[in-house]
Amino acid sequence: MSARDDILSNIRRSLGVTGREAPRIAAVEERLRSAPRGVTPMRGQVSRSALVDLFRVEAERVAASVAEVSQAQDIVAEVARYLREHNLPASLRTGVDPRLAGLDWSATSISVTHGPSAGDDLNGLSHAFGAVAETGTLAMVSGADNPTTLNFLPDNHIVVLREADLCGDAESLWDRLRARYGKGVAPRTVNLITGPSRSGDIEQQIVLGAHGPRRLHIIIVRD
């Protein structure tokens, strides 16, 4: 007997079932179909207009910084301001996201390169798929547009989030994922990111900048 069949038949023996009982099968199918939400905390159940403020409060609690701009073109000035303020070199690596492709960097001294990171980039720029206000969490998806390596390798990660993509809770984010990819289907990677990387492994003292970015800056586009 294969390991697979052995394990499944052990489980069935322990549970006293055959695996062919109709009510059990129906219970599983129903749960997968309806995906009940369970207990949803009130914290994230706020009006659309209050979502940005909630997101900002929660993201700043976990040591991310947040800026708001009123249109996509203003991203450039905000990125330039951020790099200057933190005394960072004027270089930036980003993917080929169409929502960022139209940005005009020529007015700045920032040199922009494109594609996945090989581990030696100081600054990365990505576009979020969405975000969860309840916990100040960004959601990044893998694909052609935003390399997953940019979420982790650069020291400073700047993420653009459209206000319309902001959800109150994780459950609403799952709905958006299903709408994009289909039910029961997921992209290779979804990175839920809540603040910059950290470790508490030495004497329980939290230090920022473990293996991922030391800084996380979020630019919300309120158009």
Place this chain on the structure above:
Amino acid sequence: MTSPAFKQNAHDALADKQLQQALGNVRAGFIDKRAQAADRLPEFEALRDSARDIKNHVLAHLDLYLERYETKVREAGGQVHFARDAQEACATIVEICKAQGARTVTKGKSMVSEEIGLNAAIEAAGMEAIETDLGEYIIQLRHEAPSHIIAPAVHLTKEQVESDFRRLHTHLPKDRDLTQAEALLGEARMVLRKRFLEADVGITGANFLVAETGTSIIVTNEGNGDLTQTLPRVHIVIASIEKIVPTLEDAAQILRVLGRSATGQDMSVYTTLSTGPRRPDDVDGPQAYHVVLVDNGRSAMLGTEFEEMLRCIRCGACMNHCPVYHAVGGHAYGWVYPGPMGAVLSPSLLGVDKAGHLPNASTFCGRCESVCPVRIPLPKLMRHWREREYERHLAPATYRYGLGVWAFFARRPALYKLATGVAMPVLNFFGRKKGRFASLPLASGWTDHRDLPAPQGRTFQAQWRERGGRTR
């Protein structure tokens, strides 16, 4: 594995000054952070019920959810391997690595990989296994086992880490300043960054396996698990079979109690969902994705009084709140799972003959159960193990003899009354002055480490009657 020597281990741990200094951080850190995070979420207790119910539902339908999960992983282009035991799991992973011609393998933090002894198997096959979680990296340098399931190096002080880094990172300047945690973290980041980029295979554990989508989920703070699974050609997930949840909604419910219970975080920094290998359009990510599902004794726990232990989500809250863990640390337990959860799980996986001491290392204060995010009745399960140990005559003769004497009197209330009626005034007479005994004949096992309070006044039964309590 030194679980059979728990008593000696505990004895040594109590005398270890450096360990006792480091354990002070556990007592101070985890408890307050959890309490604050739980207090900030009014729905926290309801979410604990919800998490418990989800896990119970999964365990009752585990065969069906495993089949669905397997189908969905395959549909996403991944491969699923089942392993009955530790040896089979190690062999499967070594084979995948060998087929890739791998030389170096990076690893995210995974308790089940510790359980099956994966690093030793990889090294025995001539490949290098590199732990990338800071705590795991430190203990790998020291050739130690983790002493905590989420903070593997919690038994060490900063100075010990500094001296290990100086001993092993010999290519770095000797006069560098490593007195601060920031400097130690920075050095580990720099050393490991190179290893991430050159690795052929990356191995991570899983906090959840989602049947709905065939997704594995890991939860980390450092980002090491993500670099481990994004950069190499192959991503291998190793997970035990009870990690399944039905849907993403179920994962979201449990995530709300996991971070808060573990580190007092509403969410850990990185919660990462992985489904299959990279897609044709993806610009990065692994080209192959394997999942190794490990049973190693779990299917036999289903349907027994220990089934509830399979709800465990490995948050570590039980050990963070355990006075015994606070006193002796994790290594004394002698295997990968310490604290109350280890005291229940280790006898299930190793056998009560080897790990029977562990369920005895409890005061039954109940703090573990009161903080468990999936409401596992840990004291009750430890008591079940004690009963089994007793039934199988594994308990020491003095312990059995003592219990026998007590039971003899307890079943004869008149004799019990007489005996305590004689003993009380005698103890009272000798201990009256100080109110306690620093030593007592036949009771040195107790009085060597703490004083025995001297009886005050009269016996319980006498006081009970005096206050009008009913007697049979």
